[in-house]
Amino acid sequence: MPETKTDWLTKFFSHLELERRLSPQTVINYRRDLRRVCAFCEARHIQHWPQLDIHQVRALVAQLHREGLHGRSIARLLSSLRSLFRYLLREEQVTHNPAEGVSAPKVKRSLPKVLDADQVNRLLEIKAKDPLSIRDRAIMELMYSSGLRLSELAGLDLNDIDYADALVRVTGKGAKTRVLPVGRLAIKALKDWLGRRDGLAKADEQALFVSRNGTRLSGRGIEQRMQQWGLKQGLDVRVHPHRLRHSFASHLLESSGDLRAVQELLGHADIGTTQIYTHLDFQHLAKVYDAAHPRAKRKRP
Template identity: 45%
Template sequence: MAGQDTPTSFAEAALSAPPPDNDPLVERYLEHVRVEKRLAQRTVELYALDLAKLQANCRQADVALTAVQNLHMRRWVAQMHGGGRSGRGIALILSGWRGFYTWLGREGLVASNPVQDLRAPKAAKPLPKALSVDEAVQLAAFQGADGEDPALQARDQCITELLYGCGLRIGELTGLDVVASSQARGWIDLQAAEAHVLGKGAKRRSVPVGGKALVALQTWLAARSVWARDNAALFISQRGTRLTPQHIRVRLKQRSLQAGLATPVHPHMLRHSFASHVLQSSGDLRAVQELLGHANITTTQVYTRLDFQHLAKVYDAAHPRATVAGLKPAAKNKT
């Protein structure tokens, strides 16, 4: 019945339907890739679909296939992108067109390849995943599973508090020692409430440690003596060895699920949450850059997009004119 075809059935119908009235050059090229290059039938069919689109564009622009210029190609790419086609989809189409014009060049039918230096639009870089404030507090406040070793509970809670409360990278966390020394990559000064860490590019920085994290740290230090075996590391396993990043990833994922969060949490998600929540409260991008240890503020600016998402959600939930009955709010993550 009309109107009930799925995207898959449309594609299948296009592949099984008789080919359109192709330009003789297109027919020759398809025969070339089928016979001389011996491409799979499915690949040839996809090439035919891409070239049918090219011919449709040429007819609309009233330009011959052999007269297409780079400016035509750029316009068509922009039209596909504006129509919602993905960067990957456009790249595949351009690959088919590029091969066609390369062949035309070898045949001496075009002077240059109009697709040669053309690239598909890059896919939008996904936003880093961050917890909501409520989710982050729920995870940080989780005391541990019933029956779990109290020292293990204290250690994992301290790890969570430092990752979320200080925005540390996983390598910075595992590099922390109990006391400061010339060999230590990092340590925490309890009196000054500061974490001193060695970040990317061997750059040192100091980060404030909040009250909740300090309490968790003191609890862990008291429990740590049960496991300590002359290891300088702040975070150790029950065998007395320094924790590895992988060990912390596994423990944090398990802890987040036990705490009732719907999404498994990884260490960098807590760093993203730290940055997003500080920016939401302060609006001070430079301060967030310093806290995260970013060399370039453009790296930090991604969190302004996260902040906008937060503000948009608040607006949609609170403003009486934000929505219309029966209509969903516009997506806010493409700004």
């Protein structure tokens, strides 16, 4: 009996986890995307992957667009489907990739929202006395200092920080490791946290940041605490880990102008991803120009 779509999906997810070593969250995203594809196939009585062709993939995209799925989500689904068929091609189960050449509806690329330098200073001016506040300040200082992703920050172990040379070793997307500098204030905040960590952490816990239960602090826990601190410190915008990472990149690019260096620090594989921050910088300059240049000011009607 020929193997079903589900059989090959099971093998594909094992391939993602064991061969490609993708993060659990990335595999979850693949599962969600391909469940949508499977539902579409069931409705069209498509029982095996070789039966899916480019016309049906285009019909799937059109259907999802009509249902209101965001263009970015459709683009990610197409990427998941292409990856599946590249795997099936490797396994000689199909002869073509029906998702190649199919694109998602275009969406306007939104600029990342950042905190300005004053907002960052206000956020980090925490008069921390209890262990959890000291931990939270160290988390935010480190994220802003080194531009870490949330998953990278949550995954840090004790031995990932080199205090002598002020460096942090992180494992990013695709299990790629990079070593990043850590600022003076972040190192001080981390040392303050280490002085309190043992009072919370379980004896065999290797995580750098732990919860009140003594186990590794989750990404969701970090998000919640950061949002709470934004409110406590009186910021009028929502504070979350990605916003601190975006702020790190934007402020560094404003000061240095070195796009390649920012790309390396952020761990972007494609410099096109990093170039979004040049648009932020230009947007700021344009506002200054419009406000200050005598020929730019518009006369009121």
